[in-house]
Structure formats: structure tokens, C-alpha cells
Amino acid sequence: MKCSWREGNRIQLLENGDNYYPALWDAIAHAQQRVILETFIWYEDDVGRQLHQALLRAAQRGINIEVLLDGYGSPDLSESFVNELTAAGVIFRYYDPGPRLLGMRTNLFRRMHRKIVVIDNTVAFIGGINYSAEHVTSYGPEAKQDYAVRVEGPVVLDMLQFELENLPDSAPVKRWWRRRRHRPEENRKPGEAQALFVWRDNDDHRDDIERHYLKMLANARREVIIANAYFFPGYRLLHAMRSAARRGVTVKLIVQGEPDMPIVKVGAELLYNYLLKGGVQVYEYRRRPLHGKVALMDDHWATVGSSNLDPLSLSLNLEANLIIHDRAFNQALRDKLQALIDHDSVRVNESMAPKQSWWNLGKSVVVFHFLRHFPAMVGWLPAHTPRLAQVDPPVQPEIETQDRTDTSHSEVKP
Template sequence: MPVLRDSSTSRSRSTRAAAHWLPTGTAAFARILALTGAARTSIRCEIYIWGNDPVAHRFRAAFARAAARGVRVHVLIDGVGSSSLPAGYWQELENAGGTVRVFNPISLRHFSIRDHRKIFIVDDAIAITGGFNIAAEYDGDGVTSGWRDLGLELTDPAAIRSLVTAFDEMFAAHELRPWLLRRIPRRNNPPRHRTDEVGPVLCSGPHLVRNEFSRQLLRLLKSARHVRIASAYFAPSFRLRRALRSVARRGGTVELLLAGPTDVPLAQLAARSLYGALLKAGIRIWEYQPQVLHTKLALVDDTLFVGSANLDARSLAINYELTVHLRDAALAAAAAADFDRDLKHSRAITYSDWKKTRTWLTRLRGSWARFLITKVDPWLARRQMRGLS
């Protein structure tokens, strides 16, 4: 969900990073294109899905123009997420001097390992991240058109340095060569004793020591009073589900905004199979109705998490992900206000209503979907990662 109505004028200085919100896919796209047009030295773009559609073509042309005037342009796309692109798609950009690499090109050997991150950095000075990809379905307000999503712009030098390092390491390791991947854990994960000051940029992935996003979220949930989460796909670990239930049972509020219309029916079956225990613990659940919900937002008291990671097994255990977390009371209040506005477009799920839908066939399908998503998929990814150790 967006947290500021006018991202061009609503800015906030956090103790961790300077940031302001891009409240819709359309706003994020407009800002990226404007920054691309003004770029002087470098553009880095890492994206899971680059569509084969007019919206994505605009970005390709803008990047080519930047490269033609001498800007160093590096683009990293995922081999599965961007598999719709035809041969020769990037010729204009490459002829202008840009470089495009494909992370883990499609192969049966390491098919499960994907780069789901969304990063745009210009001139090593301004960065944008969020849940959106570069494709037509993300261009809209999330109510009347386009999927529901948001972006976050960062200008804090320390955060930018972390994002540049994260991009450059993945750009170098795009072919999943073991000797390159071994460099990533030492840089992207802080020492274990640093539980509070980990910085605003949290990188996670199957080759890293641990999932820093999950660890920081669990840490905050131990003392949380108010938790609001929007997640396109929802199948969190048992520890996260238990932590959420604990917040509600000790008198805190926990509100989940999940997908109504969805692009992944299997994920929705798995998510709905978990509703019962959460609702019985006092957690409130809504499903967003106007468009597909693609937002990834967690608001824990006055700390926000925004980025590419969903609360599901693939984001928490398989994909390479990047999340930014900021502790800022003003931004948290704005996020809560916008969360409320999105709830007006959503359907509340009660335990009695949920129970009525749980026929034996629905229970069977939900259990099978959850087994595939939370057990089989991570197991397959672990087996494929062994060959890269």
C-alpha cells in the first residue's frame, strides 16, 4: 500500500535512511524514467520480471538513450521471470554500450534458484526498490487499473552503498558460479551479535548464512503491540505464524491484508488453509478486492519493511530477495493511514465465514498446496543449491 499521497512533496528523514514513498506503480515508473533521463554516470537495474510489452519497451528505450550519451547502464534480469523476452530484445541497449545479464538462465539443474529482487540505482546517489516489476500490469493505481504495489526511494549514502554492493555482487554472480556466490554471505549478513543496528538494507537468499529479513521481523514481533502486514503471497514459517499469534494473544493487534484476486491460485489455496488458527488467535484478515495485490509491506509499531520479499516459503527460503527496513514514527503513521484506506477496498474474513468454505475438498486442496509450497519447493531448492556449495 502507498503510505504518502504525494511522493514528490512528502519526505521524511529517518535515523537510518532518507526515504520517501512512491505510492503506486505508476508513480514509481514515472520517477524511474525521470531519474533515467537525468542520469549522468551510471544506472543499475535489477528486476525479476521484465515484460515484453509497451510499458517495458519505454524503459528499454530510456536506458538506451542514457547509454548513448555515455551513462554506464547495467541491467540484471531473472532467467525465469523475464523468459518472455525474444532473442535480440536488448540489441538497441547493447549497441549503445549498455550491458544486460540474465541471472541463472533457464536450466533444469538449478531451475528453482531465482533472483526476485527489485533495485534501481542512478549515479550511486538515488535508489528505488519495492515490489513492482517492469511490466504493464504494474502500471496503475491499484484500484481502477494495475496491480496494487508501491516503491520506496532512498537517498541516504550508507543505504546507497549497501544497495550498490548488493547489485554488483549479484551482477557478477549471475551465472551461479560457486566461487562467486561464496563472496555474498560475508558481505550481506552482519555478525550474529549485531541484532539491532543491521542497517536499512536486508539481503536474503538460499546461499546466505541466514534470512536477515525473517530474523529482524521475528526480533521485533517479540515486543510488538501493533502489526500490519500486506503480502501478495502468504505462507510464512511456523515460527513467524507463532510469533504473530503471540502478539494477538498478549493483547496486541495483528492485521493481515492478503490477496483476493490472485495471479497464483496455488499460493492462495495455501494461504487460506492457514486462516483458521490465525483468526482463532485474534488476528484480523482482509482480502484486497479491486486488483491483484502485489505489495510487500510489514509495519511493526514504528518500523517498516518494504521490498521484494513476501511472507512465503519462496521469499523466506529460496529466492534472492532485498528488503529495506526503516524505523520512523512519521512514516509508520502515514503507512497506517494508507493501510486503512486500502482496507476500505477489501473484504474482511471472519472465522465463521472461513469455516463455511472448508469442505473436505477445499481442505484437501489447501493442504496439498501448502505441502508443495512450504515443503517440496524448499526441498528441491536445497538439493539444487548443494551443487553450488
């Protein structure tokens, strides 16, 4: 499958779960035929139960519903929670679940990290927001800052086709000798309300999302803003950011200043000197953890999706982004990101970067060699065909079955 730029879409930016969840619950409530939902994390908390009820009500009125959860990101849903959905007819699958070792999840690599919902062939959602209470601002200081998109129009058909082709019963067998690299799809007639669905897999589309970032940086003329939660990209992307800045483009990077995992900030800090010396403006967002995966360029290009700019997203995980060419959307996203910079971020200067020393120089050399060669190194990791585990509907208790049989027999006249 290869997607093309689609015109005539209606594209809405949704910030945090406060905007995202009500829009999704409403769309599910108005579904006519089908709901397909993929996510990395679904917790059994207030938000998770709201999603559960929205899907359950839709299934009970005859809507076909398929759910795919990642086996690493969502391992703890209770049996009763899932059974209530499957009993109502929901097809419920886990992507590559794995057994725990001493209570620890071991299936870390090659995860299904996409966050997509397709409803009928009319509306779809895509972004970085999972289903948990920590995506709502009322959660408190640890609430995640994130973004998603609601889209209607022709690009929804591409997203639906992608989902249907990747269902377990219809996915084609992939062969290593058939793998090929796809060039970023050219937007030959730039206009408004245009969208392109792109994804990353471990077959024919291994670096599609990264290549769109690289092309965007090469084409930038005035401004680039990248907000990315887990920033530790490959050398090519770092070099492209510096190259854009050195030719006069204002390149702004927003990373986590209050990370949900401390190692995230440690990794990003190792890149500060390289970026600052190249003219890139780096900002640490410090109000709460940043979970967004968004970027914009000049006054028309933007992307929102699930892909971080780190080794897992760029080289291992299954990801999906929407590339958008629309001035109104670009401005809406710029307003949101500039507000983060102006009110809740600290600009990084050389005094905040790791001090120059032989030790730090040595670490930087190791880091950059790692980033340069990581995509090739990934091929050494154990790879296998992911197992999709479908949850069977609960079996009716034997006593209920016997009661129905006895009632049936009692109604037969002698």
C-alpha cells in the same frame, strides 16, 4: 558484506507504477555515472519500452549501465529489443536462464526476485514493482496493487556496495563450511530517517529477512499491519503473529482476495482458522490483485521490498528489503494500508474459513508439518551455481564492415 543502520536518509513511499515509473525515469535521466538495475520481470509492453528508452538515452550519453534480469521471469524479450541496448554499451545479463521443455519454463526454483535500481551513489529504488503495464492502475481490474521506495542518503552506498560485490567478476566463491547465520542488526539508537538494507541469499543470509519479521513481531506493543501478496509463511512466523495478538497487539494481515493465481488464495485460506483463533485480524483485498510485500509496526518500524512471505521467497529466491525506522514514513504507509482495509477489503470471519471437518483437519496437519519442515526440505532440491548469461552486443553486418574498409582504402592516395 554486512550492512548497518544508516541515519540521515530521505525516504519516499511510491504506490504502484503510477508513482514509481515517473520517479525512476527522472532519476535515470539525471544519472551522472552509473545505473545498476535488477528485476524479476521486464515485459516488452508500453512500460517496458519506456524503461528501454530511458536506459538507451542514458547509455548514449555515456552512462555506464548494467542490467540483470531473471531468466525465468523475463524470458521473452525480443532480440532486437535487447540488441539495441547492448549496441549502445549496456551490459545485459540473465540470471540462470534455462531451456524450455515442451514450451514450458522449467527453471522455477532459486530465482533472482530482487527489484533494485541504484543510480550513481546518490539515489536508489527498492520494492516489489516489476516493469510491465499491469503495475499501472489504468491497466484495469487486473492492475496490481504494489509499493516501492525511493531513497537518498547513506544507505544508498550499502546498496551500491552490495551490487558491486555481487557482479559476476567480483563475487567471492561461497563455501558451505563458511556459512553462518546473521542476527538481525540492532538499531541501538532509534531515531528518524534511518534505514537498513537486508537481503536473502542461499549462502550466509538465508533467513535474514524472516528474522527481521520475527524480531518486529516480538517487539510490537500496539499494532502490526502486514500486507503480503503470496502469504504462506513458515510456522515460526505464524506462531509469532499469534503470540503478538494474544498479548494485546492489534495484528492485521492483508492478503489477496482477487488473486492473480487462484492457488494463492487456496493456500492462505488453509491458515485462516489458525490465525483467527489466535486473534489475528485477516482481511482480503478485493479491488484488484495485491502484489505488495510491506509491513509496519507501532509508529516507527516499516519494511518494503521484494520478499513475499511464502516458501519461495523465504527459502529459495534471492530477495532484498529495506527496513525503515521513521515515523513519517510509517504513517504514510499506514494511511495507504488502512485505506485498503477500509475501502477495498473484507474482514475474514470464521464462516469464511474452511469448515471444521476430519478432511480439513487432516489437510491442516499436513500443511503445518510442511511449513514447519520446509526450510530443511529445500536442501534436498537440486542446487547448482547459477549461470549468469551475458548478452553480447550485435555483430555489425559484414557488408557494413566491407563498406567501411572500401571507404578507408579509397581515401589512400597512390
